[in-house]
Amino acid sequence: MSKSYDVVVLGAGPGGYVAAIRASQLGLKTAIVEKQYWGGVCLNVGCIPSKALLRNAELVHILKNETKTFGIKVEGKISFDYTEAYKRSRRVADGRVKGVHFLMRKNKIDEYEGWANFADPHTLEVALNDGKKETLKFKHCIIAAGASTRLIPGSKLSKNVVTYEEQIMTDKLPGSMIIAGAGAIGVEFAYVLSNYGVDVTIVEFLDRMVPLEDEDVSAELEKQFKRHGVKIMTKTRVDKIEDSGKKVKVTVTTPDGKQQVLEADKVMQAIGFQPRVEGYGLEKAGVKLTDKKAIAINNKMQTNV
Incomplete structure (x- = not known):
């Protein structure tokens, strides 16, 4: 009924x-x-x-x-x-x-x-x-x-490859972690985890951390993070993530165009969201979507239905 x-x-x-x-x-x-x-x-x-x-x-x-x-x-x-x-x-x-x-x-x-x-x-x-x-x-x-979490193309989640959602709901920390994405979520987790002794590496595709903030903020944040042992890799593209069950290997392309393989206990993807x-x-x-795969609306936020 x-x-x-x-x-x-x-x-x-x-x-x-x-x-x-x-x-x-x-x-x-x-x-x-x-x-x-x-x-x-x-x-x-x-x-x-x-x-x-x-x-x-x-x-x-x-x-x-x-x-x-x-x-x-x-x-x-x-x-x-x-x-x-x-x-x-x-x-x-x-x-x-x-x-x-x-x-x-x-x-x-x-x-x-x-x-x-x-x-x-x-x-x-x-x-x-x-x-x-x-x-x-x-x-x-x-x-x-x-919204749902965007993932790096070709990657999938697993026990050791997670998003913010899985990581914030666990009470155990890995020995090391690679964080893909240096936006607000990525740097927050980097700060928390590194202070609790996790070896953290941040990989960011763009040329600076928190790229949506002022450049002065990015520069100061990078300086402080490096000072406390967080490794920062900017202008670096994540090409592949492989979870063996024990360690995770991340293949990246560095600013000079060369490929490098990083390894950690865990990887967290923090590259943004999608509708x-x-x-x-x-x-x-019968709801229509835009070309960018969002719900199409008018100026009153109404769909086509």
Whole structure:
């Protein structure tokens, strides 16, 4: 038996759950569907837990390198437990996720935990996480499915080749890591991991770290990272990633055009994002895409349907 709504929101990230709240406040019968991350990537596996880890790493850095500067005297051996830092990051994130569920209940929005697929322009079939199924009929659907991680062409994820999502959800650290991409995500993880003793190498295709920031920022960041033992390779292209199960080999082309093989316990890909347009039946709804594989919209953010 199907359930009918004025509005169904697909995705409970910051775009989705806020839209659901407003729809409900305007008197529309509203539902929201989310597979895993209530509150979105930022809240669960992005900026919130990463900032918690950065705070831990900052304290580790101070205790390792700047105790005299801060007037701290350390007597005896001091140790750093990344597992406890990870647990703290999850407590910080989980507490805020509960707040999203509270807002859904407060605004009388029906929540569905599962993966939705369009059956037609006014129907979603939802495979719930508990194994059950629901059919949702709607007058309007707000697509807020977010983005997926871009991967280096020809590569695939494995136990030792990961994205930010897998890395931030593990409480164990490798001995060494190659990070492909020196944007915000790549450098944040490099800072955290290197302060906890991981041998980090950053490989960036463009000519400087954090290429979207001012050049002065890039230069200072590179200087500080190198000072603390992080290896930086700019103007360097990743050609191939091979995971043997024990070590990962990364073939790169350096600025002089020569190929070089790097090796580490783990590789993290952090080269950016792309619109999430596959896996939930946009074609069955008749939604058109742009040439760049994003959902085509007008100046009111409406699709063609």
